[in-house]
Amino acid sequence: xxxxxxxxxxxxxxxxxxxxxxxxxxxxxxxxxxxxxxxxxxxxxxxxxxxxxxxxxxxxxxxxxxxxxxxxxxxxxxxxxxxx
Amino acid sequence: xxxxxxxxxxxxxxxxxxxxxxxxxxxxxxxxxxxxxxxxxxxxxxxxxxxxxxxxxxxxxxxxxxxxxxxxxxxxxxxxxxxxxxxxxxxxxxxxxxxxxxxxxxxxxxxxxxxxxxxxxxxxxxxxxxxxxxxxxxxxxxxxxxxxxxxxxxxxxxxxxxxxxxxxxxxxxxxxxxxxxxxxxxxxxxxxxxxxxxxxxxxxxxxxxxxxxxxxxxxxxxxxxxxxxxxxxxxxxxxxxxxxxxxxxxxxxxxxxxxxxxxxxxxxxxxxxxxxxxxxxxxxxxxxxxxxxxxxxxxxxxxxxxxxxxxxxxxxxxxxxxxxxxxxxxxxxxxxxxxxxxxxxxxxxxxxxxxxxxxxxxxxxxxxxxxxxxxxxxxxxxxxxxxxxxxxxxxxxxxxxxxxxxxxxxxxxxxxxxxxxxxxxxxxxxxxxxxxxxxxxxxxxxxxxxxxxxxxxxxxxxxxxxxxxxxxxxxxxxxxxxxxxxxxxxxxxxxxxxxxxxxxxxxxxxxxxxxxxxxxxxxxxxxxxxxxxxxxxxxxxxxxxxxxxxxxxxxxxxxxxxxxxxxxxxxxxxxxxxxxxxxxxxxxxxxxxxxxxxxxxxxxxxxxxxxxxxxxxxxxxxxxxxxxxxxxxxxxxxxxxxxxxxxxxxxxxxxxxxxxxxxxxxxxxxxxxxxxxxxxxxxxxxxxxxxxxxxxxxxxxxxxxxxxxxxxxxxxxxxxxxxxxxxxxxxxxxxxxxxxxxxxxxxxxxxxxxxxxxxxxxxxxxxxxxxxxxxxxxxxxxxxxxxxxxxxxxxxxxxxxxxxxxxxxxxxxxxxxxxxxxxxxxxxxxxxxxxxxxxxxxxxxxxxxxxxxxxxxxxxxxxxxxxxxxxxxxxxxxxxxxxxxxxxxxxxxxxxx
Ligand SMILES: [Mg+2]
Ligand SMILES: [Zn+2]
Ligand SMILES: [Zn+2]
Numbered sequence: 004x005x006x007x008x009x010x011x012x013x014x015x016x017x018x019x020x021x022x023x024x025x026x027x028x029x030x031x032x033x034x035x036x037x038x039x040x041x042x043x044x045x046x047x048x049x050x051x052x053x054x055x056x057x058x059x060x061x062x063x064x065x066x067x068x069x070x071x072x073x074x075x076x077x078x079x080x081x082x083x084x085x086x087x
Numbered sequence: 088x089x090x091x092x093x094x095x096x097x098x099x100x101x102x103x104x105x106x107x108x109x110x111x112x113x114x115x116x117x118x119x120x121x122x123x124x125x126x127x128x129x130x131x132x133x134x135x136x137x138x139x140x141x142x143x144x145x146x147x148x149x150x151x152x153x154x155x156x157x158x159x160x161x162x163x164x165x166x167x168x169x170x171x172x173x174x175x176x177x178x179x180x181x182x183x184x185x186x187x188x189x190x191x192x193x194x195x196x197x198x199x200x201x202x203x204x205x206x207x208x209x210x211x212x213x214x215x216x217x218x219x220x221x222x223x224x225x226x227x228x229x230x231x232x233x234x235x236x237x238x239x240x241x242x243x244x245x246x247x248x249x250x251x252x253x254x255x256x257x258x259x260x261x262x263x264x265x266x267x268x269x270x271x272x273x274x275x276x277x278x279x280x281x282x283x284x285x286x287x288x289x290x291x292x293x294x295x296x297x298x299x300x301x302x303x304x305x306x307x308x309x310x311x312x313x314x315x316x317x318x319x320x321x322x323x324x325x326x327x328x329x330x331x332x333x334x335x336x337x338x339x340x341x342x343x344x345x346x347x348x349x350x351x352x353x354x355x356x357x358x359x360x361x362x363x364x365x366x367x368x369x370x371x372x373x374x375x376x377x378x379x380x381x382x383x384x385x386x387x388x389x390x391x392x393x394x395x396x397x398x399x400x401x402x403x404x405x406x407x408x409x410x411x412x413x414x415x416x417x418x419x420x421x422x423x424x425x426x427x428x429x430x431x432x433x434x435x436x437x438x439x440x441x442x443x444x445x446x447x448x449x450x451x452x453x454x455x456x457x458x459x460x461x462x463x464x465x466x467x468x469x470x471x472x473x474x475x476x477x478x479x480x481x482x483x484x485x486x487x488x489x490x491x492x493x494x495x496x497x498x499x500x501x502x503x504x505x506x507x508x509x510x511x512x513x514x515x516x517x518x519x520x521x522x523x524x525x526x527x528x529x530x531x532x533x534x535x536x537x538x539x540x541x542x543x544x545x546x547x548x549x550x551x552x553x554x555x556x557x558x559x560x561x562x563x564x565x566x567x568x569x570x571x572x573x574x575x576x577x578x579x580x581x582x583x584x585x586x587x588x589x590x591x592x593x594x595x596x597x598x599x600x601x602x603x604x605x606x607x608x609x610x611x612x613x614x615x616x617x618x619x620x621x622x623x624x625x626x627x628x629x630x631x632x633x634x635x636x637x638x639x640x641x642x643x644x645x646x647x648x649x650x651x652x653x654x655x656x657x658x659x660x661x662x663x664x665x666x667x668x669x670x671x672x673x674x675x676x677x678x679x680x681x682x683x684x685x686x687x688x689x690x691x692x693x694x695x696x697x698x699x700x701x702x703x704x705x706x707x708x709x710x711x712x713x714x715x716x717x718x719x720x721x722x723x724x725x726x727x728x729x730x731x732x733x734x735x736x737x738x739x740x741x742x743x744x745x746x747x748x749x750x751x752x753x754x755x756x757x758x759x760x761x762x763x764x765x766x767x768x769x770x771x772x773x774x775x776x777x778x779x780x781x782x783x784x785x786x787x788x789x790x791x792x793x794x795x796x797x798x799x800x801x802x803x804x805x806x807x808x809x810x811x812x813x814x815x816x817x818x819x820x821x822x823x824x825x826x827x828x829x830x831x832x833x834x835x836x837x838x839x840x841x842x843x844x845x846x847x848x849x850x851x852x853x854x855x856x857x858x859x860x861x862x863x864x865x866x867x868x869x870x871x872x873x874x875x876x877x878x879x880x881x882x883x884x885x886x887x888x889x890x891x892x893x894x895x896x897x898x899x900x901x902x903x904x905x906x907x908x909x910x911x912x913x914x915x916x917x918x919x920x921x922x923x924x925x926x927x928x929x930x931x932x933x934x935x936x937x938x939x940x941x942x943x944x945x946x947x948x949x950x951x952x953x954x955x956x957x958x959x960x961x962x963x964x965x966x967x968x969x970x971x972x973x974x975x976x977x978x979x980x981x982x983x984x
C-alpha cells in the first residue's frame with residue numbers, strides 16, 4: 004500500500020473542509036419543497052466520498068454544507084448522496 | 088389542400104434498404120442525357136419532371152402541387168454492380184473482421200463450447216450468449232456502456248483465426264484507403280469485390296449484427312454496400328439560368344449524370360462480354376463517382392472537378408464547415424432589418440445615441456400601428472414615401488395585405504385612407520431604439536441598445552466614450568445595427584441593453600465606460616490649481632453642457648474675478664457627495680497620502696464641492712473601479728452617469744480645445760547637459776558589460792545558481808543594460824518639464840507611460856525576441872556587420888538611440904525584429920483565446936438563473952443553490968463586494984474629515 008493511503012485523517016475536523024451534516028428527513032423534505040426540485044437535481048456526492056462515509060450517510064440522503072464565502076457571508080448548499 | 092398537422096415524436100436514424108429506396112422512388116433514372124432537341128427535360132433523366140416542379144405555374148405530375156408546395160420526389164438508379172458507401176467504410180471493415188468469412192457468424196465462443204479442434208480461445212471469458220445478455224440489459228439505460236461493450240466484442244471477435252462455429256480458417260482483412268478491401272491469403276493479397284463483401288454481410292444473423300452495433304430492423308450491415316442509389320428531388324439541386332439564357336446545372340446533377348453514364352457503360356460492357364479487366368475498371372470508376380457524390384474531399388482520391396477545374400460541391404460539402412448547412416444556415420443566418428458600415432466618432436452625440444446615415448434610415452423600417460394619436464404623423468410618412476426621409480416603405484392593411492409604397496401612384500390618397508388598425512413600416516427616425524454591435528462579440532456589452540440620431544454622411548457615428556465596451560476605434564472598423572420590430576423587443580432593448588444601463592460592467596463591477604485620452608487630459612487641465620477662468624471663459628465651456636443654474640461666487644475676486652476649474656466641476660456634482668482619494672498623478676516626488684497635499688494630487692470632495700486634487704484617470708477613467716466616477720454612478724444612478732458623460736465630460740473637451748493641447752518635439756527633447764550625462768552613463772555601463780565578457784572569457788565569471796555560465800553572462804548583461812536604460816530614463820525624466828504636454832498625458836494616464844517617454848527622449852533599450860537578446864540570423868552573428876560571436880550590446884539588439892534622435896539602420900533592424908514578435912503574438916493569442924471562448928460559451932450557454940436565484944441547467948440540475956453563493960449581481964456590486972464598508976462611512980461622514 005502506498006504510504007499516502009495510510010495517512011488517514013478525519014475530514015470533519017480538517018480546517019479546509021466546510022461543515023457537512025446529514026439532513027433529517029423532515030428537514031430535507033422542507034428544503035426540497037422550498038427549492039421546488041427533486042433530490043436528484045441537486046449536485047451529487049458519491050457514497051464512497053470520505054466525508055459521506057464519515058457521516059455514515061446512505062444513498063438517497065441529502066447533505067447540507069455550510070461554508071464561509073470570501074466576503075464573509077455564510078453559504079448553504081446541498082448534495083444528494085448517490086451509489087458509488 | 089387537406090393537410091393534417093403532425094407532431095414529430097422522434098427521429099430514427101438508419102440505413103436505407105434497397106427496397107425502401109425503390110419504394111420511395113417515383114421511377115428509375117436511366118438516361119444520361121438531360122434535355123432533348125427542343126430543350127425539354129427527358130423523362131427518365133436526372134431532371135425527370137416527376138422529381139419535382141421547377142418552373143413556376145407548372146403542376147407536379149406526382150402530387151399535383153404547384154411549385155413551392157410540391158416538396159419534390161426521389162427517383163433511383165439501379166446500380167449494375169454494387170459499390171461501397173464511403174460513409175460506412177469503417178463499419179464494413181470492423182464487421183468483416185469480426186465475422187466469419189464462411190458462415191457469417193460473429194466469431195465469439197458459443198456458451199456450450201466450440202466443436203472445432205483448431206479453435207484455441209476456449210478460455211475466452213466473453214461468450215456470444217453472455218455478450219448478448221449484457222447488451223440486452225444495458226442498451227436502453229446506458230448507451231455509452233453499450234458502446235464500450237460493442238467495441239470490446241469487435242476486438243475479441245477480430246482476434247479469432249478460426250471460426251468457433253464452422254471451423255473455417257479466417258484471413259486477415261486489409262483496407263486500402265479509402266474503400267478497397269483485401270484479404271491476406273496464402274497466395275497473397277486478394278481483392279474483395281463489393282459483391283463478395285455484400286454476400287458476407289448478408290450472411291450475418293440479426294442477433295450478431297446487434298452485437299456489432301447495428302440495429303438490424305433499421306440498418307442491415309449489407310445495406311452499407313449500395314445496389315440502388317436514391318436520386319434526390321430537383322428542389323434540392325435546382326438548375327439556374329444565367330443571363331445569356333444558358334442553363335447551368337447544380338453540382339449534384341452533374342455528379343448524378345456521371346454516375347448514370349458510367350453505370351450504363353458498365354452494363355453495356357458486361358452484356359457484350361467485355362474482358363474482366365475492362366469491367367473491373369469501369370466498376371472502379373463507378374465506385375469513384377458514387378464515393379465523390381457523397382463526399383468530394385475524401386483523402387487519398389482526387390476530388391471530382393468541374394470542367395473549369397473547380398472541385399464539385401457534393402453532399403458532404405453542403406453540410407461541412409463554416410458556410411455549410413449547420414454553421415452557415417442553422418446556427419447562423421442572414422437577418423433582415425440590419426445594416427453595416429464604417430464607424431466614426433462624434434463627441435456631440437449622447438453616449439446613448441448612434442448616428443445613422445439618412446441613406447440607411449430610409450431602408451430600415453419600424454412597423455408602427457396607426458392610432459388616433461399618431462395618425463397625422465404616419466399620414467405624412469406615407470405621403471413622403473420611400474424616397475423622402477422621414478417617410479415609409481410599406482403599409483399593411485388590417486386584412487394583412489402589404490402595400491409597397493414604391494408602386495403606389497397616389498400616396499396622398501392612400502395616406503387619407505389610413506385608419507387605426509393599419510400598420511405603417513415607417514423609416515427610422517430620431518429616438519428609435521436599435522441594437523448596435525461590433526464583432527468579435529466577446530461579452531454581452533459587445534451589443535448594446537442606442538437611440539437613433541439620423542445624420543448626413545455614410546458612417547455610423549458613436550460617442551468616443553462607448554469605444555471601450557465594443558473595443559472599437561476608427562481606423563476602418565465596421566459595426567452592425569439591428570432594428571427591433573416589436574414593441575416587446577423595443578421595450579426589452581431599451582430597459583436592459585441601453586448604453587447608460589451598461590456603464591457598469593458585470594465583469595469587474597466597475598465603469599467600463601468612462602473617460603479616456605483627451606477627456607482625461609482635458610479634465611486634468613481644467614482642474615489643476617493654475618487654471619483660472621474669467622466669467623466669459625466659464626460661460627464658453629459650460630455652453631456645451633445642459634447646465635442651468637448659477638455660477639456662484641468666483642474663487643478670486645481681486646484684482647479680477649476668476650473662477651477655478653474645480654468650481655466648474657463642482658457644478659455637476661451632487662450636493663451630498665463626499666470622497667477622499669489619491670489621484671493618478673500622485674506618484675514619485677508628487678505623491679500625497681493626506682488632505683495636506685502641496686502637489687494637488689489628493690482628491691477631496693466634500694458636500695459635492697471639489698476642494699482639492701485634480702481629476703485624472705483615477706477619478707473618471709474608464710475601467711477604473713472604486714473611482715469617483717464609479718461611486719457617482721453607483722450612488723446616483725445610471726441616468727446621472729449618462730448626464731455626467733454627456734455634459735461634464737464635454738466640458739473637459741471644450742476646455743482642452745479652448746486652452747489648446749498638443750505635443751511638440753520639445754516635449755521629448757532633453758538638454759545638452761542631460762545628453763552628456765547619458766553618454767557618461769553609457770560609457771560606465773559598457774565597461775561593466777565588457778568586464779563581464781572578459782571574466783566570462785577567462786572563465787572567472789560567477790555563475791548564477793541553476794544556470795549555465797553562458798546563461799549567467801546573458802543575465803548579467805541584460806541586468807546591466809536594463810539599469811542603463813532606467814538610469815537614462817531617470818536623467819531624461821529629471822530633465823524634462825513635468826508639466827509639458829507629453830508628461831502630463833503620461834502622469835494623468837491619458838496616454839503613454841514614463842517608459843514611452845524614456846524611449847522617445849532618452850534610449851530605446853534592449854530589443855528582445857522571446858525574452859532573450861537577439862542572436863539569430865547569420866552564422867554566429869545577427870548581421871554580417873558584426874564579428875562572429877560578438878556578444879556586445881550593439882551586436883545583440885541594444886538600441887542606444889532614442890526615437891527623438893532616430894535609430895541607425897542596424898538599430899532599426901533590431902527594433903523591427905522585436906516588433907514583429909509582438910504582432911505574431913497578438914495574431915496567435917486572439918485565435919487561441921477565441922476558440923477557448925467559443926467552447927466555454929457553448930458549455931455554459933444554457934445555464935440560467937431562475938427567479939428564486941438558483942442557477943440551473945436546462946435539465947433542471949442545480950449548479951448553485953443561490954447565484955454566486957451570495958445572490959449578488961456583480962454589475963450592481965461594489966467591485967465584486969456586496970457592499971463596501973469604507974465607502975459607506977465615507978459617504979456619511981466624509982465631509983467631517
Ligand atoms: Mg480598428
Ligand atoms: Zn410533387
Ligand atoms: Zn464460420
